[in-house]
Amino acid sequence: MVMLRHFTGKLLFTLCTFISLPFSAARAQQQAQPAAAPVYPRVAGYVGILHPIVTFSNEGTTTNFDSYYVVGLPTGINIWKSSKIGFSAEFVPLIRAEKGTSKMANFLFHPGILVTLAPGLTFAGRAAFETAGRYGFTPVLNKIVKKNKNSGYFVAVPVPFRFGNGHPASVTVGFQFGITF
Structure with a gap:
C-alpha cells in the first residue's frame, strides 16, 4: 500500500510537471522579452x-x-x-x-x-x-x-x-x- 501511494505520488508529480512545463517555458520567454516598442504613427x-x-x-x-x-x-x-x-x-x-x-x-x-x-x-x-x-x-x-x-x-x-x-x-x-x- 505504501509502495502504491509512493508510486502514485511520483506519477502525479511527473504528470503535473510535464503538463506545466510548456506554460512555465512560455512565461519565462514572456518575461525575458523586452517591452514592446511603440507602434507609429x-x-x-x-x-x-x-x-x-x-x-x-x-x-x-x-x-x-x-x-x-x-x-x-x-x-x-x-x-x-x-x-x-x-x-x-x-x-x-x-x-x-x-x-x-x-x-x-x-x-x-x-x-x-x-x-x-x-x-x-x-x-x-x-x-x-x-x-x-x-x-x-x-x-x-x-x-x-x-x-x-x-x-x-x-x-x-x-x-x-x-x-x-x-x-x-x-x-x-x-x-x-x-x-x-
Missing part, C-alpha cells in the same frame, strides 16, 4: 495651464499678475510619425481677469512640428493664429518631469512672437504645465 493628447509671464514690445514691458491676470487652457493632439518627429495641433482659449471681471479674451490655433531632442525633452515649433487678429510663431521647450504607464506630467516654456492688428511686434515668455496621455 502614435497619437497622444494633452491638457494644461498656460501662464504668460512677461511681454516685451516697443510699447514697453508688461507683466501678468500686475494689473490683470491672463491664463490659457491649452488642449492638443500630437501625432508622432516616429520617435523623433511628429505633428501637433493645439487649441488655447485665453481668459483675462481685470478690475473684478473676466472674459475669454482670445482664442489661439497653434499647429506645429514636434522634434525629440533627448528622452523626455521635446522642441515644438508652432505657427500662431489668434482671434484677436495677431499671428506669429511660438518656439516651445517641453520636458516630461514624471512618466507613468499611461500618462506623463510635463512643464514647458513657450516664447510667443506676435505681429499684426495694429500693434507693435512683441515677444512673451510663458510657463506651462500639464498632463499628456
Whole structure:
C-alpha cells in the first residue's frame, strides 16, 4: 500500500510537471522579452495651464499678475510619425481677469512640428493664429518631469512672437504645465 501511494505520488508529480512545463517555458520567454516598442504613427493628447509671464514690445514691458491676470487652457493632439518627429495641433482659449471681471479674451490655433531632442525633452515649433487678429510663431521647450504607464506630467516654456492688428511686434515668455496621455 505504501509502495502504491509512493508510486502514485511520483506519477502525479511527473504528470503535473510535464503538463506545466510548456506554460512555465512560455512565461519565462514572456518575461525575458523586452517591452514592446511603440507602434507609429502614435497619437497622444494633452491638457494644461498656460501662464504668460512677461511681454516685451516697443510699447514697453508688461507683466501678468500686475494689473490683470491672463491664463490659457491649452488642449492638443500630437501625432508622432516616429520617435523623433511628429505633428501637433493645439487649441488655447485665453481668459483675462481685470478690475473684478473676466472674459475669454482670445482664442489661439497653434499647429506645429514636434522634434525629440533627448528622452523626455521635446522642441515644438508652432505657427500662431489668434482671434484677436495677431499671428506669429511660438518656439516651445517641453520636458516630461514624471512618466507613468499611461500618462506623463510635463512643464514647458513657450516664447510667443506676435505681429499684426495694429500693434507693435512683441515677444512673451510663458510657463506651462500639464498632463499628456
